[in-house]
Amino acid sequence: MLDAEFFRRWMLTTAAAVDREADRLTELDSAIGDADHGANLKRGFTAVRAALTEEPPQTPGAVLVLSGRQLISKVGGASGPLYGTLLRATGKALGDDVEVTDAALRAALDEGVGAVAKLGGAAPGDKTMLDALTPAVAALGDGYGAARAAAGKGAEDTIPLRARKGRASYLGERSIGHQDPGATSSALLVGALADTAEAVSGD
Amino acid sequence: MRMLINVPETVVPDALRGMAAAHPDLTVDVENRVVVRRDAPVTDKVGLVSGGGSGHEPLHAGFVGPGMLDAACAGEIFTSPVPDQMTRAAAAVDAGRGVLFIVKNYTGDVLNFDMAADLAQDEGIQVAKVLVDDDVAVTDSLYTAGRRGVGATLFVEKIAGAAADEGAPLERVEALARKVVESSRSFGIALSAVTTPAKGSPTFDLPDGELEMGIGIHGEPGRERRPMMTSHEIADVTVDAVLEDLRPSGPVLALVNGMGATPLIELYGFNAEVQRALTERGVSVARTLVGNYVTSLDMAGVSLTLCQADEELLRLWDAPVRTPGLRWGM
Numbered sequence: 001m002l003d004a005e006f007f008r009r010w011m012l013t014t015a016a017a018v019d020r021e022a023d024r025l026t027e028l029d030s031a032i033g034d035a036d037h038g039a040n041l042k043r044g045f046t047a048v049r050a051a052l053t054e055e056p057p058q059t060p061g062a063v064l065v066l067s068g069r070q071l072i073s074k075v076g077g078a079s080g081p082l083y084g085t086l087l088r089a090t091g092k093a094l095g096d097d098v099e100v101t102d103a104a105l106r107a108a109l110d111e112g113v114g115a116v117a118k119l120g121g122a123a124p125g126d127k128t129m130l131d132a133l134t135p136a137v138a139a140l141g142d143g144y145g146a147a148r149a150a151a152g153k154g155a156e157d158t159i160p161l162r163a164r165k166g167r168a169s170y171l172g173e174r175s176i177g178h179q180d181p182g183a184t185s186s187a188l189l190v191g192a193l194a195d196t197a198e199a200v201s202g203d
Numbered sequence: 204m205r206m207l208i209n210v211p212e213t214v215v216p217d218a219l220r221g222m223a224a225a226h227p228d229l230t231v232d233v234e235n236r237v238v239v240r241r242d243a244p245v246t247d248k249v250g251l252v253s254g255g256g257s258g259h260e261p262l263h264a265g266f267v268g269p270g271m272l273d274a275a276c277a278g279e280i281f282t283s284p285v286p287d288q289m290t291r292a293a294a295a296v297d298a299g300r301g302v303l304f305i306v307k308n309y310t311g312d313v314l315n316f317d318m319a320a321d322l323a324q325d326e327g328i329q330v331a332k333v334l335v336d337d338d339v340a341v342t343d344s345l346y347t348a349g350r351r352g353v354g355a356t357l358f359v360e361k362i363a364g365a366a367a368d369e370g371a372p373l374e375r376v377e378a379l380a381r382k383v384v385e386s387s388r389s390f391g392i393a394l395s396a397v398t399t400p401a402k403g404s405p406t407f408d409l410p411d412g413e414l415e416m417g418i419g420i421h422g423e424p425g426r427e428r429r430p431m432m433t434s435h436e437i438a439d440v441t442v443d444a445v446l447e448d449l450r451p452s453g454p455v456l457a458l459v460n461g462m463g464a465t466p467l468i469e470l471y472g473f474n475a476e477v478q479r480a481l482t483e484r485g486v487s488v489a490r491t492l493v494g495n496y497v498t499s500l501d502m503a504g505v506s507l508t509l510c511q512a513d514e515e516l517l518r519l520w521d522a523p524v525r526t527p528g529l530r531w532g533m
Contacts, residue, residue, distance in 0.1 A: 026402055030406045030407070031407075032423070033421075034282075034399070034406065034422050035399050035406045035422065036399065036401055036402075040279065043279075072285065072286065072318070073285050073287050075285070076256075076283045076285045077278070077279075077282040077283050077311035077315075078310040080314075081311070081314035081318060165310065166310050166348060167309065167348075167421060168423075169346065169348050170341050170351060170419055170426075171423060171424060171426070172347070174426070
């Protein structure tokens, strides 16, 4: 069973990964976007870290809802609402349970990813964060490590795609040949989930 | 990187503090990054709120004042503001007759303003939205998030602002704003890339002797790269690109807009070529504005926006305005 502490560690591990990879995300974004994805996510997860420390929520759902709210009110751009919605929708789907099962998290993440697709009007193949999130959720049934691998592959598989959503879409054909920054940061989020699960089971 | 800044993290609040010191007509909330005209909310007037990423100055905060916007929200550089800012702005300017959000068509701006509109309506504020999408460089909307909102934003803010000043109700101000959007098209070119404070190096590599055609205002590359051309040739390409999409049957408003690093002498020279090219194609220009209005940090380059204008739009365009970035008649 996964408790609030597990979700808190997941968010903090994500924050650390975003700190570590911020420059790389910004570099990817400078090729097909406006060179701020790393800096923006870093600002958002710094706020998440502070909020989870100041008022640690007592349920898994509340951890994600609070984190999502921080991202919406601190990040701006498209990644604020999209990541904020992902975490909020996932958190709401988890409900008020003090502990949740792996299966409940899978189902909740599926709802969260659906909410992102609805908000952004995007589908897998559009060269967005969904290209990492969708295969990751599908692979979760095989374990957290499988989800991490699927998200990483999904992010890499955006390289040959032509962007259809977000700022990269304005480049048309010229968006081809570059890895999508949003899919890359999504892979970090999924990777942090797997890291957390492995650290907890290794305790 | 040689920039007149302290650290990248405080570029936006530092600029807002300086703006507040220079413009006592404005109330600048530096912490929340909301700029409001000092006399807001103005009795019996629809409130106009816009905003977007910073780096496009004087857009948007520079267009706050009588005859134009009531409030503007400043995001991080090239990053849309967050919903909290917009709801705060809406609350500050709502005089009970509703608020119009003027939104450039970028995914981040659209999503955040959508969320803000929901929140403001929850608080009992009537909100309408208009989406500006004038950039003809983005032709294939099936494969994009729609056309970008660029220079026409100035036309929309000025004309809707004048209508609101006259006391028009929200539905009317919104309809006029939509009419301006539908009547306006833009096309931009870059002679250099942008250096954002956060990255510290140019966002793309543009060698000497080349230019980028069909850029937006966020330092992203355009649709294609071409060998450098003369101002005469660039005017022909730009005018044709706009007129291919906008076939005006009457006079137009013209905005020859610098991207930030192109001096006025070049912009005026380019405007001479634009006027020539338009005359050759049988298009008469009713009003022209030349200058740096919808910019992209330190990018060199220019964009052209044309708006087909009837008598009503011209009258509202000519109406008095008093903002840091645009000022005439009062």
